Amino acid sequence: MKIRKIKILEEKFFVVLSGFMAYSLIAVLAFIILVIFVKGFGALNLDMIMKTPKGGYYYGGEGGVLNAIMGSLYIAFGASLIAILIGMPAALYINVQLIRYRRTQNTIRYFLDALWGIPSIVYGAFGFTLMLFFGMNASLLAGIITVALLISPIMVRTFDEVLSTIPKGLHEATLALGFTRTETAFKVMLKQGFSGFITAILLSFGRGIGDAASVLFTAGYTDNIPVNLDEPAATLPLAIFFQLGSPIPEVRERAFASAVILTVIILIISLGARYLSKRYSRTNLK
Amino acid sequence: MFIAEEKTITASTGFSDSHENPAKHIVRIKNLNVHAGEHHILKNVDLEIPRNKITVLLGPSGCGKTTMLKCMNKLTDLYRELEVSGNIFIEKDDILNTTTNIASIRQKMGLLSQRPYPLPVSIYKNVSYGLKLKGVRDRKLIDFSVEKHLREVGLWEEVKNRLNAPATSLSIGQQQRLCLARGLAVKPSIILADEPTSALDPISSKIIENLFKDLKKHYTIILVTHVLRQAIRLADHAIFMIDGEIIEQGDPEELFKNPQTEGLRAYLVDGN
Numbered sequence: 001m002k003i004r005k006i007k008i009l010e011e012k013f014f015v016v017l018s019g020f021m022a023y024s025l026i027a028v029l030a031f032i033i034l035v036i037f038v039k040g041f042g043a044l045n046l047d048m049i050m051k052t053p054k055g056g057y058y059y060g061g062e063g064g065v066l067n068a069i070m071g072s073l074y075i076a077f078g079a080s081l082i083a084i085l086i087g088m089p090a091a092l093y094i095n096v097q098l099i100r101y102r103r104t105q106n107t108i109r110y111f112l113d114a115l116w117g118i119p120s121i122v123y124g125a126f127g128f129t130l131m132l133f134f135g136m137n138a139s140l141l142a143g144i145i146t147v148a149l150l151i152s153p154i155m156v157r158t159f160d161e162v163l164s165t166i167p168k169g170l171h172e173a174t175l176a177l178g179f180t181r182t183e184t185a186f187k188v189m190l191k192q193g194f195s196g197f198i199t200a201i202l203l204s205f206g207r208g209i210g211d212a213a214s215v216l217f218t219a220g221y222t223d224n225i226p227v228n229l230d231e232p233a234a235t236l237p238l239a240i241f242f243q244l245g246s247p248i249p250e251v252r253e254r255a256f257a258s259a260v261i262l263t264v265i266i267l268i269i270s271l272g273a274r275y276l277s278k279r280y281s282r283t284n285l286k
Numbered sequence: 287m288f289i290a291e292e293k294t295i296t297a298s299t300g301f302s303d304s305h306e307n308p309a310k311h312i313v314r315i316k317n318l319n320v321h322a323g324e325h326h327i328l329k330n331v332d333l334e335i336p337r338n339k340i341t342v343l344l345g346p347s348g349c350g351k352t353t354m355l356k357c358m359n360k361l362t363d364l365y366r367e368l369e370v371s372g373n374i375f376i377e378k379d380d381i382l383n384t385t386t387n388i389a390s391i392r393q394k395m396g397l398l399s400q401r402p403y404p405l406p407v408s409i410y411k412n413v414s415y416g417l418k419l420k421g422v423r424d425r426k427l428i429d430f431s432v433e434k435h436l437r438e439v440g441l442w443e444e445v446k447n448r449l450n451a452p453a454t455s456l457s458i459g460q461q462q463r464l465c466l467a468r469g470l471a472v473k474p475s476i477i478l479a480d481e482p483t484s485a486l487d488p489i490s491s492k493i494i495e496n497l498f499k500d501l502k503k504h505y506t507i508i509l510v511t512h513v514l515r516q517a518i519r520l521a522d523h524a525i526f527m528i529d530g531e532i533i534e535q536g537d538p539e540e541l542f543k544n545p546q547t548e549g550l551r552a553y554l555v556d557g558n
Contacts, residue, residue, distance in 0.1 A: 100363070100364060100366035102366070170403040173399065173405075176361065177392070177397075177419065178389040178416065178420070192406040284454065
């Protein structure tokens with residue numbers, strides 16, 4: 001009887017504890033959004049997202065951060081595209097062609113995990129060296145390549161995780177139907193994993209658009225919207241960084257407004273991805 | 287006896303398509319051994335599977351029944367640790383030592399696994415994919431075949447108004463029949479069924495069993511099952527295995543009535 005009571009108590013304790021942990025994470029997210037909204041609200045206006053910085057912007061003058069918004073979007077989209085092109089075949093190779101070679105699979109995964117763990121400033125420094133080697137200036141292209149390097153391991157590993165959850169029975173069933181491995185990969189695995197891939201792409205995109213250290217030396221900073229790959233590009237994280245360092249309160253407020261913009265971009269993309277993944281997982285084997 | 291049979295095979299294939307005078311056995315396995323590291327999964331298996339009959343593989347879990355099926359359509363390739371040696375003749379082609387394209391070997395055999403694995407596409411596409419792989423492009427022909435094979439498994443009436451619905455919207459029993467139709471669409475001569483009813487409810491199981499009885503007119507069925515009653519109901523030929531070896535085989539009635547070995551006797555008493 002006593003043991004029974006202890007068990008009930010134990011059960012209650014862990015339900016409360018784990019619930020608290022889960023909800024507190026959401027509370028933290030809500031708190032962060034609240035803080036940047038409150039602090040940035042005063043500076044948040046249409047000019048912020050419609051205009052590039054005008055003369056004296058960094059002293060509280062007219063203008064907005066459209067340069068950084070566009071720069072960040074260009075870099076994040078470009079880098080995600082490259083990372084998908086690298087990540088998709090790599091992940092399919094690991095899961096379809098290497099299916100018999102568990103040790104090789106795990107070795108590759110180990111290296112990818114290591115790459116994932118490398119701090120972004122190291123990628124920044126590497127990208128910078130690469131840039132100098134090829135005689136390039138800080139530019140949109142250099143930024144895209146560096147961010148692509150940063151997020152590729154994330155992309156491959158998350159794609160890989162998605163693919164590895166696909167039941168082996170489905171794999172066998174397709175082979176038994178006479179699919180080749182490549183047909184299995186492209187006609188079945190891609191489709192079955194689609195909703196997971198969207199999440200993976202989102203995760204990588206979020207990391208790419210939010211990273212400051214990798215673009216610090218490679219993308220540079222400019223008040224213009226880049227129209228060519230060899231022009232420097234501003235980015236939102238750096239815009240936040242520069243404005244936050246200002247002694248002028250109005251400019252610091254704009255830093256928070258920029259943070260709001262960055263967060264909203266990520267939220268919009270996140271919701272869009274959720275919608276897409278729901279829509280396309282209809283046919284998936286559960 | 288054996289030489290005489292060998293002759294009929296060459297004679298029949300020498301002049302005409304083997305349909306006119308097909309060999310009695312569609313699958314002949316000789317000296318098949320499968321190792322997984324230290325573990326000897328199949329031991330010197332010699333086996334003949336009669337054409338257009340239901341052959342049931344019986345035996346306790348882990349005796350190598352599933353491995354045997356996987357050898358027949360070379361899914362063993364997916365497992366690096368498995369070393370397969372010996373001969374498996376499907377018709378006259380030794381699939382373990384052949385240069386024939388592996389996909390076309392696999393297409394000779396439809397696979398039905400323990401639980402259905404429909405492709406992550408619509409009901410229609412599940413059946414049409416196999417045809418497309420075979421190079422069929424004619425839309426009308428594909429439509430015709432999809433209907434034909436869905437009828438063949440008794441699914442047509444149930445799904446004809448929602449062919450574009452995802453295959454996963456079907457019940458598990460319907461999915462299993464869809465997988466069967468999908469397999470039949472690539473025109474196999476053999477159906478490999480690995481406990482195909484183990485995830486199904488009794489009514490769905492019954493439907494699958496009755497389908498098998500019909501399908502054996504045109505296909506050879508190799509069925510792995512744990513349900514002894516199912517084996518008795520369906521088997522034309524029964525094979526009993528323990529520990530990677532064939533202990534007894536023959537006419538099922540004879541086999542189940544008069545087990546010759548202690549192993550089979552024990553299995554019949556409390557194997558189920």
